[in-house]
Amino acid sequence: xxxxxxxxxxxxxxxxxxxxxxxxxxxxxxxxxxxxxxxxxxxxxxxxxxxxxxxxxxxxxxxxxxxxxxxxxxxxxxxxxxxxxxxxxxxxxxxxxxxxxxxxxxxxxxxxxxxxxxxxxxxxxxxxxxxxxxxxxxxxxxxxxxxxxxxxxxxxxxxxxxxxxxxxxxxxxxxxxxxxxxxxxxxxxxxxxxxxxxxxxxxxxxxxxxxxxxxxxxxxxxxxxxxxxxxxxx
Numbered sequence: 001x002x003x004x005x006x007x008x009x010x011x012x013x014x015x016x017x018x019x020x021x022x023x024x025x026x027x028x029x030x031x032x033x034x035x036x037x038x039x040x041x042x043x044x045x046x047x048x049x050x051x052x053x054x055x056x057x058x059x060x061x062x063x064x065x066x067x068x069x070x071x072x073x074x075x076x077x078x079x080x081x082x083x084x085x086x087x088x089x090x091x092x093x094x095x096x097x098x099x100x101x102x103x104x105x106x107x108x109x110x111x112x113x114x115x116x117x118x119x120x121x122x123x124x125x126x127x128x129x130x131x132x133x134x135x136x137x138x139x140x141x142x143x144x145x146x147x148x149x150x151x152x153x154x155x156x157x158x159x160x161x162x163x164x165x166x167x168x169x170x171x172x173x174x175x176x177x178x179x180x181x182x183x184x185x186x187x188x189x190x191x192x193x194x195x196x197x198x199x200x201x202x203x204x205x206x207x208x209x210x211x212x213x214x215x216x217x218x219x220x221x222x223x224x225x226x227x228x229x230x231x232x233x234x
Contacts, residue, residue: 001025002058007043008054018213029179029188029203029204040192044080049072050070060077060078060157061156077156081150083165085146092131123148144175196228200228
């Protein structure tokens with residue numbers, strides 16, 4: 001469904017991604033693991049079109065994304081939940097969610113209302129706070145709003161960057177349950193997460209990055225997971 005072939009990405013003179021090869025199949029949850037600053041977020045931003053690759057190919061559903069703008073990549077079905085959540089100030093929870101409807105410009109008003117109700121059923125806390133300003137929510141609620149805003153557009157692939165960073169353990173549990181439920185529904189997910197001990201139980205496959213390159217990849221079996229944890233502990 002998604003493939004990166006020899007992707008290099010620069011920030012100015014800084015060579016961040018150095019030949020990334022990566023694949024995501026239908027219904028898979030793929031983890032991107034590694035220490036801070038190794039390029040995980042840059043992989044996510046490159047896929048979403050927030051950063052342009054210097055060379056290599058990003059292919060989604062058989063079509064190259066090189067040169068395609070971030071807005072068009074979003075409308076093709078790639079939804080990004082960024083690390084900083086990007087809740088729009090001055091807008092209510094519901095207004096933030098309505099912005100997610102822009103991913104589906106041809107959707108009818110009836111279908112839009114139905115989708116909003118589906119989202120509120122999945123996120124009852126957001127339903128309770130629909131008239132509240134999004135930026136006044138707690139950190140965990142803002143993270144739920146960021147995920148819900150992407151889900152409104154019914155993405156074909158979900159990119160989630162560090163969803164549990166800085167959150168209380170109870171909220172972390174809720175978010176991992178939510179991501180697990182999305183995975184069980186067959187939504188392909190690329191997950192960047194520092195809490196590897198928890199995330200490894202969700203993923204079908206993983207890639208570990210060091211200095212902008214994939215140094216280890218594996219599946220859900222015990223041997224591969226043990227190799228990952230040993231490498232991260234070094």
